[in-house]
Amino acid sequence: MEVFYFSIALFLLLNVLLGLVRVLQGPTPADRMLAAQLFGTTGVAMLLLLAQGMGIPALRDVALVFALLGGLTVVAFVRRSWIVPDENGER
């Protein structure tokens, strides 16, 4: 079964690397952020597969952090980077 888990994880990894093409192509900053989000979701799946494949339960906690992280990055991006608040703090 481990071989199978690793194969699926490998497939997902290739998927992510493919998705990075979108970061390179853009064209808008939003498109680039999408890929980061893709990395979040797919990373969670990969980590869960590895947790079972490698027999390390702690990896599920890492997956949990990944899950939180995708959202956090997008929020940071939208609020702070893309649309910069002007003097009044309004968008």
Added chain:
Amino acid sequence: MTVSAWVFDMVLAAGLPVLAWSVLHTRDLFKAVALFIAYGLLIAIIWVRLHAPDVALAEAAIGAGLTGALLLDTLGRIGSRDTIESDASQSAAGERDQDKNA
């Protein structure tokens, strides 16, 4: 180590330098930061493969997450154009044009 795990490692290890290179050599800084976040997550998966889940946890949370957020915040303030390079090339082009006119 099974073959699929070995291939997984190879793909990770090959993808990382490529990603590092593109972080440092893409034109747009914003693109570089987005790639850098992806880079951090890839590193976190490598820590997992090297049986260091504690390091992976720290890397994902503060290495990729916090650093990424800080970088995005900074770019929001100072703009994401790599101004120095583009300004230099623009002024060089301008000079060339002037030469032509003269």
Added chain:
Amino acid sequence: MSQFQIYGLASVLIFSIGLYGFIVHPHLVRKILAMNIMSSGIFLLLVSAARRDMHAIPDPVPHAMVLTGIVVSVSMTAFALALTRRVVAATGVAALLWMDAPVEAAPIAARNDEHSRDLDRVADPVAADRDDIHLSV
């Protein structure tokens, strides 16, 4: 190839890529990214060395070192980014361009930024006296 060899090789590559990027790019944010990449290369070397013996339990010391290192490098990055903003506010450029050119203290960018406002407010003769540094090195 064992994991140690695979990732050890990758770590050397990454460190070199980071060093090269650090040297060729003048933009400060890019330099900071390069630093992070370089340090991740070192961390990778340490953690993969801890995995040299694939069947033993990994050595915990490098893990502790890398954990500390990650915290250190994040705080360094945060500080460097904050300083970058102040450099931009003070000189209008996100790079250390004026090695020997005196800066006409005219903050071009980020007029509304609090730092540049503070610069305008400096009324003290010593502070206002721009000691432009000429380095003849």
Added chain:
Amino acid sequence: MWPILLPLIGTIFTFLFKRGGAATISLVTVSAITLAVAGLTRQVLQHGEQYYAVGGWEAPLGIALHADGLSVLMLIMTTIVGASTSVYAMGYVFQGPRAGSAVGGYFFWPLWMFLWTALNVIFLSADIFNLYVGLEILSLSAVALVTLEGKPAAIVAGMRYLLASFLGSLAFLLGVALLYTASGTLELNSLGTRMLSNPSSGLALALIMLGLALKTALFPLHFWLPPAHASAAAPVSALLSGLVVKATFYMVLRLWFDVFPAIATPAVAQILGALGAVGILWGSILALRQQQLKLLIAFSTVAQIGYLFLLFPLSNGMTEIGLDAWSGGVYFALTHACAKAAAFMATGTLVYALGSDRLDDLPGTFRRYPLSVAAFTVAGVNLMGLPPSGGFIAKWLLLTSALNSGQWWFAVVILAGSLLGAGYVFMVLSRMLLDQPQSIADSKQARPVTLTTELSALALAVFVFVLGVTATPLIALLRIGAPF
């Protein structure tokens, strides 16, 4: 343990009370640290080298501390320079980014206490990774202190300093990683015994030396130092030139003699010595060409750092001659710390008073600010290496070991450096003592200064002469646990 813990506690409290009482808290901390260092000194004098595992955790995961004569001497140096700088800073007017509200002054105290923590961590560490952590804290707080001044020049200089020291830290860390991979230990002593001469250790030596040389501003890696030291606030410049550079030099010394003797060949030592020699000449010549007072002193620091590195070729062979060179180098660091800090403090007072740090604006200062001029003069005597200053003893030890070991060219460099040093010191002094009509010092434009600043600088400068007298017991202390 206490020398590290006390400044850390001081950091926290000065940060909490930065708007009131920070200076008082610092003074209390300084006294407490003085007591702790005195206690440790007594222990080392009576019982020799001390080892201590924090919280009872043994290496490798715990934090191991170690104190011998060298580290105790460094602690004493830090305490003396630190105490007088603290007194000086109480009377100094900080030019923060928000001029008038002295924000720079508020943050000076916690940052300075943090810097002190880092210094003591470095001096007491018995393991190489702790050294790395100390190094990072050191650069972080040092850069933050430089940028306190808030002027564009200070910010840009701070940024350059940050990048340089970050690069140095990375080289150092990579070296540490290589060492650990090769030997499986982080402890300095066991690293030294397990050191084998192979390419990996050689690379580690090169990387660590490169990183530390960058941080110590050894020629030609000194480019970041003059702008950073010259554009910082006066007490900060004193700390940077006096202590921070010495801490990284201490690390070079420690690692060279404790960890690397197996692979540190005479050839490498000669390279370090040659760079030091070029640094002496180059730094002195550039100091002579400066028109700005603080920049001149900063370039003088570059020159004086060169002397420190002469120790490596001169002490090679580890004989009695080598021991002289070793003690001479360390004593040079000690006296230079006091003299250079005093010089920066004295000139800082004058720069504040005149509102300018141009040499041409100095005339007449001797009449209005005699104490500061005296402090600079006394410190200058040490920089030249004239008796009876401590600098003379240090240079004498270096000079005799150069002649005794047959490396006369280093003796020539030492003498030439002294002459050039005399040149730039007199260049400043002659302007200060010039009696010129309509000088800034005599006009109403010149500001009054506090007695605290003038006296603390003078006291530290005079202390250099005390170091000249007390050389014998101090060098005896230094030899406790010496690598020879």
Added chain:
Amino acid sequence: MTIWDWLSTALLLIGAFFFFAGTLGLLRFPDVYNRLHALTKADNVGLGLTVLGLAIQSGSWVIALKLLLIWLLVLVTSATAAHLIANAALYDHVQRWRRS
């Protein structure tokens, strides 16, 4: 292999297919708004199926619950993130693609 193993294998395979479809959509769809559809929906289903397949194999209720919790977390964050990105894109006047 038991029937559960077969089921788990099938779920993981289908889940991987959904991830692939999501990436394909990310690359092929013409504008940000459409790509957001592809990414959020397909990847969430993919993750859901993966979680289900792994939960079957985990052999413990608590672990199954934890996997479910992680999935829920991803659902909430990705829905919020998708909305935020779409909202910012609209505000920033990112052109919508129309079939001509």
Added chain:
Amino acid sequence: MKLGRTRLFASDRTVRSFVRQGLWRAIALALLWWILLEGDRKGWWYGLPVIAAATATSLWLAPEAGQFWHPVGLVRFISFFLWQSLRGGIDVALRAIDPRLPLHPQLIEYRLRVPVGPAQIVLMNTISLLPGTLSVALHPMLLQVHVLDGRMDVQRSLQQVEAVVAELFEIAIEQ
């Protein structure tokens, strides 16, 4: 602080509801802790103080009693959501692998019937995961929705979703 206390403990009834809130939250957090530690028994030693602290923090930050979801509504919502999001995934996956790329995107406006508040937020997020719809901007009573295929009857399915969400929050909406 004083003001808050007087308001919180104005009457016996509020005290009782406050305590009940705290109990419910503590139970929920304990469950969460149990799941996170994967049933590890040793974790309770430091788990209990953590749970107590977390409960106190949550009561301090949000002292108002949260609304309980209607149980039948919750079951309906979950089953509806799971089924529809599976459909949504299949729909978009098929469009992504279809070589002709069958997209007919449109930006439509949908007049909301549920009131401003948590119900609208839940609705907004749910819509983003359902077949062919993505909420783009939320105005007080109007939702802008991006639709993958404008030829589908989106208005009707949106009304369906809204009905399910309304039932979850026990809100009566006119049909």
